[in-house]
Amino acid sequence: MSVAVDARVPDFTLASTGAKEVRLKDLLGSALVLYFYPRDNTPGCTLEGQQFAALNTRFKKAGVTVFGVSRDSLASHEKFRDKMGYPFALLSDEDERVSKLFDVIREKNMYGRKVLGIERSTFLIDSRGVLRREWRKVKVEGHALEVLEAAQAL
Numbered sequence: 001m002s003v004a005v006d007a008r009v010p011d012f013t014l015a016s017t018g019a020k021e022v023r024l025k026d027l028l029g030s031a032l033v034l035y036f037y038p039r040d041n042t043p044g045c046t047l048e049g050q051q052f053a054a055l056n057t058r059f060k061k062a063g064v065t066v067f068g069v070s071r072d073s074l075a076s077h078e079k080f081r082d083k084m085g086y087p088f089a090l091l092s093d094e095d096e097r098v099s100k101l102f103d104v105i106r107e108k109n110m111y112g113r114k115v116l117g118i119e120r121s122t123f124l125i126d127s128r129g130v131l132r133r134e135w136r137k138v139k140v141e142g143h144a145l146e147v148l149e150a151a152q153a154l
Contacts, residue, residue: 002103003123003131012098014091015074017081022067022091028129031064031154033147035122035138036104040072040080040090044140048120049086051144056087063127064151067091069098070118104136122147126154 003009009024016022024032035052037045052059052066059066066088072080077090093099099118106119120140124133124147133150135143 003101005131005134007131008129009125009131010101012101014069014093014098016067016089016091017074017077018089022089024125024129027065029127031062031127031151032125033059033064033066033122033151034069034091034102034125035066035120035147036069036099036102036118037120038118039070040076041083044120045070046084048138048140048143049080049084051140052088052147053084053086055144055148058148059151062148062152062154064124064148064154069093071096071099124150124154 011025013021013023037048039045049068056066069091071093073094074092077092081090096105099105102123104118104121105116107114108117120138122135122138123131126132
């Protein structure tokens with residue numbers, strides 16, 4: 001069962017950079033952006049993170065906390081975040097539990113082979129834990145600004 005727009009997101013807990021873990025119910029009271037990306041240290045994922053990072057002050061001013069989520073290990077996330085200087089936490093979903101909850105695991109074609117991986121997707125959750133917007137098959141350029149505008153309209 002996956003999350004639907006205008007429905008409450010079930011509670012989840014993920015390992016987080018800079019902290020032991022992040023639990024959804026502990027974050028209620030402020031809006032959240034969860035952007036799911038395929039892999040640390042790849043060009044598209046790096047650019048996406050940089051664009052969210054560049055707007056992070058504006059997200060905070062709007063009362064929104066941003067998190068990047070992928071299946072990479074916490075150690076990989078720590079190195080990636082430190083290298084890029086991202087001002088937000090990266091969440092590790094190695095067991096794909098949360099990725100499956102948001103239905104972002106898709107069959108992809110990698111160099112002619114079919115593989116399962118994260119389809120670049122973003123979710124905006126309001127302060128009560130209700131999913132308000134989703135973006136799937138995201139194209140990186142300009143996406144973070146579009147998410148910010150939707151978050152400011154909450």
